Amino acid sequence: MNARSKIAASVAGLIIGGLALAGCSGGGGDAGSGEVTGTLDFYTDKAAWKPDFESLNDTSGEAADITLKTTGYSDANQYDAFIKQSFRTAKSPGLFTWHTGESLKELVDEGLVAETTDIWKKAVDEGWVSEDLRDSYTYDDKQYCVPMNIAYWIMFYNKAAFADNGVEVPTTWDELNTAAETLKGAGVTPYYQTSVLFTFQWFEHLVASTDPDLYEGLTTGEVKYTDPEIVDIMNVWRDEHEDGWFSDAGSTTDPAVGLKQGDYAMINFGTFFAGNLAGAGMTTDDYGMFAIPAVNSDLETTPVAVESGPLCTAENSKQRDLGLAYAEWWMSPDAQTAWNDAHGDVAFNPKATVSDPALAEIGEQIAGDGYSLYDRFFEAMPTEIVTTAIEQFGAFNANPGDPMPYLEKIQATADKYWAEQE
Structure with missing residues (x-):
């Protein structure tokens, strides 16, 4: 049988x-x-x-x-x-x-x-x-x-882009940043991004792997998007933009095709994306996967969005x-x-x-010791807040700069939502 x-x-x-x-x-x-x-x-x-x-x-x-x-x-x-x-x-x-x-x-x-x-x-x-x-x-x-x-939200990478530039799979946040610097220095864009729909995943990882309690606070309204800790995290994202680490947010190229043809070396997506890569003609000889290291190396476990x-x-x-x-x-x-x-x-x-x-x-690996799971932003946050956040993160990707105007718009929606729950 x-x-x-x-x-x-x-x-x-x-x-x-x-x-x-x-x-x-x-x-x-x-x-x-x-x-x-x-x-x-x-x-x-x-x-x-x-x-x-x-x-x-x-x-x-x-x-x-x-x-x-x-x-x-x-x-x-x-x-x-x-x-x-x-x-x-x-x-x-x-x-x-x-x-x-x-x-x-x-x-x-x-x-x-x-x-x-x-x-x-x-x-x-x-x-x-x-x-x-x-x-x-x-x-x-x-x-x-x-x-x-x-589906675990992890990093997919182009094996040729890594091998051609002497980049090893990173296991720490510092190693990931070094990989991005090396790739950019060699003329390879490190990361994929977009201005529509899937705009939240880098934000969720930066927040959750800096301080899981901070992320949890966003889900309950106890933390505001305009709080200094969130602004500091957004400034990290802005600095990465200024370093040229992200692809054209307005590109209409299929993300799987973009990874295949080397438009960028890495893409943060759910594990189901392996099927998209297969559809684009890639095999595991062409791409690999790794859990994104935590920003905060003092955390007992590495948070992974699920x-x-x-x-x-x-x-x-x-x-x-x-x-x-x-x-x-x-x-x-x-x-x-x-x-x-x-x-x-x-x-x-x-x-x-x-x-x-x-x-x-x-x-x-992720089901074993050393990793913990947290709900993906799309499910973890109230729908009204998600809708505004996706729009504002997309606008930030398209025009990176001072994050406060974007965060204030998200918080305005959050204030309205949480006030209605009282």
Whole structure:
């Protein structure tokens, strides 16, 4: 039997024995038919991934006697509207994809998603998932939903650009700065940047790896974007701009193509970007990956941004019990091995087998000692603040200078948002 159909007897036993556990992981109530096997209606905003999800049906059918009937949406706004409307009907989904951070908190606060505390406890106890990742799904000391996938935001680099200029993979912030100086001196632009959408990743790393508490304070409003500590960090970013370390923010070249043709030597992106590079014709002979060193060398661990998309079950769904049973199976090593075979990327479960050796290596590295995870800026901050910040970081990339005017605009949105929460 192949990897997708061969399920260890121990996991099968866990699923069968754990169905009652999954069925009581929520907050109670009358929802759910009590059925924990059968066909589960699954809704996702990742329509392109529908074949990947349904390719697991043989595996989940054998292990848990559950298969997915997937409905995919390509329009994110249409999807969000459908899901929110479904909570007011009898058709609320037994399983659906959503977003972590403020978007998930809103559903939790309204009692719309099923609790998964017991599922998480078992997964952590089994060594299937990290405590750091559980924190991203925790509200008032309870867990909701399970991770669909994760992506670590790391640095990809052009191996030829490094080798031709005698640059080694950096392991400290000073070494990274030396690499950038060496590359720039040789006429190679060190880093990719843009002025649209993915404008936040350098900011998040500078803040989180200087002082994790400072980053956490931004998520709660206790720290202001105009505070001196944030301004100092932005001035580091400005100095790097002035040194010519970043690519043209207005370039329309595909980022993967840009790395391939040497427009820049490094690009900070999620591990899923390995698929983009493959699409551009690059292999791991052409590119490498490394965790970005912490700015503050005194930190006990190196913070790494993690992006995680959840699988959720509606609390009032008729398929609530079935959805929770599938969620418990989904956390297992065999489920995640099958998912990785189908979709690729690092795995949130360290006991899963990752098909790409390079992704497996960096996934094992970051999941090991010496690293800690924090939520990516896009999910960690309230949506209104994210929207303004992305615009202002993009404007800063296009016209770097005094960071205060950009930070003041972000803080104005933050002030308005946090005042409305009181």
